Amino acid sequence: MKPPPFEYVAAHSVEEALDVLVTHGWDAKVLAGGQSLIPTLNFRLAAPAILVDLNPVSELAFIEANGMLRIGAMTRQRTLERDETIARLAPLITAAMPHVAHPQIRTRGTIGGSLAHCDPAAELPAVCLALDATLVARSQRGERAIPARDFFFGLFSTALEPDELLTEIRIPPMPPNTRYAFREVARRHGDFALAGVALTLQLDEAGRIRAPRVALFGVHDAALLSESAMRLLDGAAPSEALVREAAEAVAHDIEPSSDIHASAAYRTHLAKVLTARALRDALGDALGHATE
């Protein structure tokens, strides 16, 4: 299990990295945290001609809050997990991070790497969907902002072009009365999820649900928002009946695959159970009042 031969460039700036991408196109592979790419190379499941290493690009490792929360693509997952600004402005990220593999992986793993890799069972794409994040991609052609919901295409496939680099994640401020929840089940602690849910919603002054964003992972070829559940929730008063109805509704939007760990039917069932649990977590006291 040794990697095949490849050439290597340590990029020290985004421009340097983009140069390599323009020259080599699909033959180049971007090395971020490497926690998915290097095992793939060790198993010889990929044989890129050249790796462009973003680790020395210091301009991509930052967390800034200035109205909008901006996270550099090379920000380590361990940093996200421990960062106080993140905990304050996007606590859903903080809640999700302990489920992302293990500390030794998060020390190297980056937010941008996880999003660009687009594993269907990964946590961070769903978290970005639930947070209504915008992903910023740069190429020599310029910069473009891609809403998270238009970014994740399918299994290991995203909106990024071969000459583009994911540079930044922008997360809009959460209005007051925003609630969030994160739930997943994995066979072992730290494994990729069999199914998971990340969601945010707001409660208006009348106690009604507004702007719900229910993101699911592990149950489709990529993380996705459950529009069916969101339609049901938007504007509704919280109740246990609503929770159940919304949970049932996610089944309309997902097409899980079967593998050795879980069948499609079981994954669908888990998606419903976890959606209900996440909604109960988020609604909490509101649910209690509503049912009284």
Place this chain on the structure above:
Amino acid sequence: MQKLSIEVTVNGTTYRRDVEPRLLLSDFLRHELGLTGTHVGCEHGVCGACTILLDGEPVRSCLMLAVQANGHTITTVEGVAPNETDLHPLQQAFRETHALQCGYCTPGFLMSLLPFVETHPNPTDDEIREALAGNLCRCTGYQHIVEAVKLACRLMHAPQDA
């Protein structure tokens, strides 16, 4: 074949070597530098046997290229004990509580745990188990390792006598 010149500080010694880009950091440490205390168990980042400290934080050395360590500081299991004869409190605690059997996974556990025991004077069982979860051990059933961590935390954070 491309070869790159790198400079890495391991356990306080700075090494300069020319390496092929694909050389894994685990193989570099073991076979180029002869630091065979770092063990390789899976080469896909799950078992944790090859865990080392990179700039003080635990990482899988099988999931890094040696060239990526250029300019960085590494600690391996050979650099944990204070000298030739004494053990670090964490190593001592492993011995006291019989927290190792075949010992193959042990260096990875030690390297994962070093930052943890330094920052946790009195961890709960759940915290300890979560800290262990990124390392597989096939011999001990983990129970004695949990005890070793508790003992190490006590040894390292014992109130100093006046």
Place this chain on the structure above:
Amino acid sequence: MTARETRYFGKPVRRNEDPKLLTGRALFVDDVDLPGMLHAAFYRSPYAHARIRAIDVSAAKAMPGVVAVYTAEDLGDYWQPGPLLVPPPPVHKMPVFNKRTQVPLAKEKVRFVGEPIVLVVAESRYIAEDALEQIDVAFEPLPAVVDVEAALAPDAPLVHEDAGTNIAAHVIQEKGNWEEALAAADVVIERRFVYDHGHAAPMETRGIVAHWDARMQTLTVWDTTQAPIPIRNGLAGMLGLSEHQVRVIAPFIGGGFGPKIMMFYQEEVLIPWASMQLARPIKWIEDRRENFLAMTQERYQIHDAKIALTRDGKILGVWDSFLHDTGAYIPYGLTVPLNAQCTLLGPYVVPHYYSEFKAVFTTKAIVTPYRGAGRQHGVFVMERLLDIAARELGLDRTEIRRKNFIPPDAFPWDNEIIYQDFAPLVYDSGNYEPALDKAMEMIGYRRFLEEEKARYRAEGRHVGLGIVAYVEGTGIGPYEGARVQVQPNGKVIVATGVGTQGQGHFTSFAQVVAEQLGVPVEDITVVTGDTAEFHWGTGTFASRGAVVAGSAIYEAAKAVREKVLRMASEELEVSPDDLELADGNVFVRGAPDRALRLGDLAIAANPLRGAVAPDTEPGLEATRYFGPPRGATASGVHAMLLEVDPETGFVRILKYVVVHDCGTVINPLIVEGQIHGGVAQGIGNAFYEKIVYDEHGQLLTASFMDYLVPTAMEVPPMEVAHVETPSPWNPLGAKGVGEAGAIPVGPLFAQALEDAFDNAFEVTEIPLSPQQVWALVHGSKEKQS
């Protein structure tokens, strides 16, 4: 003086081997680095079953850095099927035994994914793997033989055409007469059980370094084997060398658990040979993917079983017929199915027993023992039958067990059927009720049933209790040996032939010697696994290290002690009865200043001038051998509380207790560690680890991402207690403990799971998964509504 009460024996002594292991200074096989060393990799079959039409290695050979490429053709006469390690047992009825053993490199046909076809030797492992990608093999795929029942269909494709059948062996063993049991029975219960066991997955994979020194004409082999001496003997034979030309070293080994005693692996045959061909050292280190594909494993058995009982729950008889998946070859004979057949009887009086099995060839990796070695399968069948019987008869599950336990005064107890050591299975000693009582007390059996269960249910929680019993035949022959030598510096060297893979032999063996010689444990160096240090022995398997090698060491140490006493008594002019040994000295009791250093006696025992008395052997040294007439039977009871999330099927173990009887305990810390590790593997087997081959015989679980070894989050804290029933058949009174923890966890899980849902469903299969649990719960709900 008995071995049992004292200063070193039975104490939680810290391990001698730990400082090296903790500081990264212990030598494992992959740490061996020799000048000019080459590296090997294998081209392995991508098909489960295929004919090889042509092999083209020309491109690989031409690559820079590639030194040699070998196919079966290149091996000439060296190409031979491996030896049958364990011949067929002397049972009365064995209508079929088809000896088919693995070959060094597949020649005409491949029989499992991962079977080696080409050996590449190169300047680095990286280059060797590059060369594998340049090898072109033309295959003609054949239908895979995956399912054992389908394998027996008349038109099934054959794994070995020349055998004319996929039946590797057919064995029938009987005790009493099942028909009598059936005629007398009030109740007969019949079920089908499937028990699947998996990969040992030691953290260190296999590895070999071979170094042929052309000038010395010696071959040195570092091998991750559990059996260095038989490997040395076998290699010498195969390579046409005398045994003194071959040295096999099993240095520190990163876990064995059974598969590392398989011999001869293809790589074990090839790497030393290639080193002789090229006259250069060669290293092959198995990677994790190869380990999953090509290291031997255990797999499943399908049991159709019946139990006949009286109305009050007495067992009259058991009938069992099972199929055993043995994989592509059967080099380890019938050890695994025989263990299943024998261990099924457990701690119970079973007057009539009929057991029949067929071992079946499939196009999958070879099956050889892995921790438990078939015992799990048998224990699962018996414990499940008893649970179902208890339910049908309205008996408490502990009562039905208690009622059928072999009474403590009935030992030795003869089960009459042939065990893996080829002798009838006779239990040496045991006392099962106290273990059951203790386990019930520790788990809070009555309190749980009478109060807690209802309280959990009222809270909407599904918590179930499991409690099961088992025995394990351990410490079988044929023999082991040891040499104990006091050195002039007073320190002691102990050499033995067994290998060690983490069991703490460097310490427990030292404790045995310390007890006899009064030398501190840290001054005793145990050397294992080096054929240059000790010539005779078999290996570490069947939980036999402490029992068999431990007993040999005890006998050797006792002989040295006697020589010490004899010499000291002459020197000090006192009776040997008045002498004591402590702190490296022998001294007159009550007069510690009249003392001699053992080191000085060792010098005196090796004079450079003068004459010695006739028949005097030099040195303070003795070599002794021990061969137990029969194995020692360990036993135990495990209990647990299991909480199940009924919506997801996920589980959490709330409490786990073990009461174990391994006879005399040499080091309680080490024994506990062995049990903890066994239970963790048992939990993996019950709920996490599953080998999955698809219908084409492709292994779908060839990584740690898919083969789920439990982490610290899945393995619960365990409480361990001991019952000590010393074995009368070895001088230490010891019984093996290596495998015990892993054996009863499957039925324990099954029972607790059923209990958590008030027996709304039956569990007849292990391993389980959250999905299966969910399906069981969901299915039972649908049935109700």
